[in-house]
Amino acid sequence: MSDFVEQYVKLLKKEREQDLLPLLQSLTDADKKKFVPELKKLDAEYFKFGITGKSRWGGDQYGYLSTDTQRRILGITHFIVYNRKDFERALNIGIVQKDVLETILPWYCPTWFSDHINRFAETEFIPHFIDYKWYMELVEGGYVTESAQLIGRFLPRVIFSPLQTGKNYEPQLLLERPVTLQKHFWYVFEYSNEIHWSDGNEQFWIKTILDFIGKGLLSRSEILNATTAAINRNFNQSLCGWFVDLLIQLEPTKPELIDLQQDLLNTFNSPHSKPINAALKYFKDIASDEGFDEIAFFEHCPLVLSSESKTTVTNTLMILEKLAKKHQDKRNEISILASQALLHQDDKLQVRAAKLISKYADSSSLDVWEAVSAYQQGLLFEAKTILEPFLMPEEPADDEAANFIEITEPAYRQPIAFPQNFDELVYLASQAFDQNEAYHFDLLPAALLQFQDQMSEENIRKLLPAFQRAFKTITDDWVSTRGYLDNMLAKFLTSYGLLLIEFYPAAARSIKELHNAHRDKLKEKKRDTKWFDSGIKAWDVFTHSKGYKPHKYVLLNALWILEHKVQVPLLSTPTHEPCLVSIEELIRRISIYQNQRTRPGMMDYQVAVMRCFFDKHTDALSLANALLQGEARDLIGFILGEEHQPKPTYQLKPVWLAAALTHRRDDAHQWLQYSKWNQAYLLANFSWSSYIEHYEQEQYNYQKRVYEKVPATRSTVTVSIDKTSVSPAISGIKSLWGKLTGNKTPVADDDGYFDFLELKYKHLSAEHNDIKRFIYLNPNWPEHWLAYINKEAFRYFDLAGENEKRLVISSLETLMTLNYVYGLMGHLFIATCMLLNDKTVRLYAAELWIKGVREKNIDSQHLGKIIGKHEQNGLAPLKRFTDLILSGMLHISSAHDVELEKLLAACIGNMAEKPLTNSKKLLDIYVEVLAANKQSVNNPAVLNTLDIWAQSATGLTSVVERLKQGFSGNKQII
């Protein structure tokens, strides 16, 4: 063996390829086995990659450190020596080729060779060097066992002879071997292949098949059978489509179609629409002929009648109609089948099906009656009118409650559990940064205040996992579900940790260790520790958005209390879901401050007032009378409806303002002087507009190789948040004097919630994870937040990224948990959401409308106006809106239909004079709603628009006529 290796290595080094085969022929099977380890070593040496010289540009050039011939010698040796696994693993490109193997196979063929070649049947690509011709030579030579699947994949290339560039069409190549047409050709119909690519635009294959049939080389009937069978083989869309094309080009005659009908029926199971529609076209041709198996057709009908494709359903109905004409005895059966098309919320389809049923079905048949009435609820007006004899008389559906029996909203105003002992605080603290509940942000500082005197060494040890998470939250990489507020809360807890170290150095030693460990880690990573060492006072977001200040001030307030070891609670901690504070509890909390002669934090006070709710005025008032004195008593009385005027002695100015704007907006004017901001801003009366914006976009010009500015358009909604100071500016000297003398200015703008409202970002980073908690600052009137969301999120109308979607969906989710009367910004938000490019967002907006109508806190007319304006300005396709109505707003209850009518009237009244695409659908829905409400159009603006539309678009004439006729009845629009 060593002689052989020596000779081989020499041969390899000297590249004597001509001597290789005689040398390898001398090896026995045992020798080969022994040679394998040596060969592997040589592989490692000769297939090494490295620097082979300098490139043209002066850099290093990389490549194999061996020559092409040496690697070829090794490759041939692999083929002879290795087993399949080693051979396939080794690098031996260009060995399995006809010219190379021709010299080897006659004297040696590895046992694995056949499997190696046949594995290409299942690989994604077949190497170009294996073709049908060579494969057949290998099969005929006995080297390879024939694989039908692989031949099926080769064959599409067989009618082309390869050229230097491109290929030459030579169909006669199919005739070289008799077996090709007799057997192999048919594998193309059985196994997945790429014949649709080989066919090209010139349809080489279809041409060949038709030609061969003409010449009698292929049997037409066999081709037809194989083609229909192939269509049913679950092939990919393109291949399946090619077989359909072939079938169409074969132009089957009626008798042939009768023979093929069972296979054609099976195409109804296809996930693609092309074969179904082709089959339906054929069935239309033969439906009235003798031999048509209508029973089998009926059996398969349900598969196509529920198709998403309108053409498919229409064609099926047309065939059913033909059959109904012919088979008098089966008319009821056909009508029952046709009723399945009533499933579609499409006027045309429903009317077609309804006409068929009313024409052919027996209205006294219980079966038909049962089948049709199953669809009663979803029937559109015209179909319903046609089908009246088959339907149950409708009962007046005034009982709104009945429509909501099965749907109840999540618990509103459920009490929130406050930690009852230190252990509960521990479990709250460890999950506080996970946002399992939005109110955990408020609960954690409140619970720490409650249990601040229980910070023993053992208890601190229990809190360590929470401290660890807080340190991790502020030092680790950002997590996609985290908001800046979570980071702020973590900073608060670590700040409290530092306080504990200061208060109880021994007991809080473990916190100190944790703190140092995280500090060291940062140092190791060479990151700045300045920010880590600073407390919550220095906390800020990189956008410097003021919107985070209210939360920060509440936390600072809590830290101040902990620092001074005062036994008072926070006022703003929610007591009820989702984030409300019961006024009774608020009174009790304020009284603790009064008893301790301590002043509550101003921001905490404002948030508490904005979050408070009450059910029984009198109980709350008597509690306030019993527990509170002075200004706080007046304030609570004011929230509960008492008349109070601003007094010079009042200290809680921002709190009064918050109370007035949240709970007493009708009487708020006199309190607005407590803020320096203009009235429109404070009352959230912002103007908005939507339009198509023309701008210049940067685009790369490939010819000139430069970026160019090209005109472009984009949809936009702008909200102008006009925030101007109306109080006279205080000069620098005056303000310094004020500070020195301790005299405060009459406007308490330092601590005002309304000073800090802001949602500021260029690109959303984590604000979407905070929006819920922003809105929950004022759950009774979050209009300002909605104004900022409208302004920022809809700047380019449609939502571009996942974060934008998250921001809007979170806001919608939050609104769903609230119960407040929407203002201008709330309506703009919901109406815009109804037209956005995300179905979830649209459905959510529809749900808010449903809830708003039920709770009577939404103005449908206002929504309609905004939608009409958006549509008029071309912001969104009308189809989004009509689909939304059909899928989630129509016939929810009679009250909702009345509101929907108002919404649609306002929408149409605000739309352009030129009807948009899909206006017909909108008017169809309007007919539906008017019919349900038994109303007529009586709004002159709407009538006017309808007239103009009818004149400008002929397709709308009939529906406008129908609308103008109206529907008589005794219901009245309120």
Place this chain on the structure above:
Amino acid sequence: MSDTLTYQYNQLSSLSKVNNSDELFLAQYSEVQKKDASCFFWGKLTDPYVVSRCLLTLSNVVKSNFSLSPYDLMMLKDPIVTAGNEKIRFEGFSHCAGVYARVDVLGDGHDGEFLENGTTNVDFNQPMLSALSSVRKNEEVLLSIGKKEVALHREEGKVIERKVPLPTKWIKGLTSVQVFLSESKPAYKFNRLQAIQLFKSIPTGKPKSDYYLLVRGGKPVFSPVQAGNAITVGGVHRLKLIEPLLLIADQLQVFVHKDQQSTTWQVYIGPVRFSLSISRDSWRGFSGEGAALESLVEDVPQNWIELMDSYSYANQEFNPTLLAVNEGLDIKKVENLTGRLSAIGLLGFDLDENNFFYRRLPFKTSRILTLNPRLKDAEKLIAEGKVLIKSNTGNRVEAEVEGSGVHHMVLLENDEERCTCMWFSKNQGERGICKHILAVKKLLAK
């Protein structure tokens, strides 16, 4: 590279014409049963069209993937079949292990003999599936799982091997999904029309938000809004897998897990049932949920597994009390047996009959047991002495478990368990207990 599982089939599955009728031959392989290929079932299918449609849907489930996963997981895993007790059940998982599907061919669905009871992998290859899709209504099809005439195909003397990376998630999912099923209750029944209407309300694309199934005015809909009695469905687009079956369905029944952690959608088509169970979210596989962990707190003695094997036959309803009485086992110990046995792959759950049935997964038990990293971690915590029971008053146990850098506080109180670790804080027990609670429970059980 992870371990490899090698399917060894004596022949490929195929659908072929034999004497004017089709024969659907399913090649089988099991790594636990004896290597001699045996035939589990041989006989006619009553409604071959429906069975083919269901098997195609099952193949779509095992081919699907709803979360990002490395390439090696993308290789097709073969479904497994259990034959016995007059039922044939095919089951499989999506690659992401978040969708579980099972086809039950019930007593009326076949007319043939069960030559052997058992569970095995069956080869699902593309040509066979293509052929399956051309099975027409009212056609005659013979089904054979494994070859009846063993000698006949032995002549070919060739084994077809298909290697796939060991589908850890798959096997783990198969064991834990049974626990989810057993904790599910029927919620809604819809007729074909309602079901089609409902599926029409599934939004296009892959919605990231949860959807909720609710019935409004007698009409079922998916809504993005959480209503009080609505059923939570995360990754709702996954349901589209069964949409084609609804067209031929008689009924659709929805089952919901007690904590809304999964939903099961059972389609009834004559004598065939197709059930699709989807996990809480498209990025969550059943495999990672740890639902079966609690059942594994106590070890299953090897002799019980042997007993089960000799005592039960495939698809037979599992009755723990009967087993205890017959085999003289301690009844108290057997009480919790169902959970434990399904966790190691010995039981499946039938929602309609509301009972467990015996089916031994065709994978080595030792293999299945190594698939629970949380369990292994818990055992390691105990071995390293990191678990300290601080107080135990029967219904309240307080313990301290050493974590990385801190000690976690574990509290077991009146069936409620809590821990201060991140896993528990994040999931609040919804995705199985954490390794710390598991360690405390294991220590208490010793």
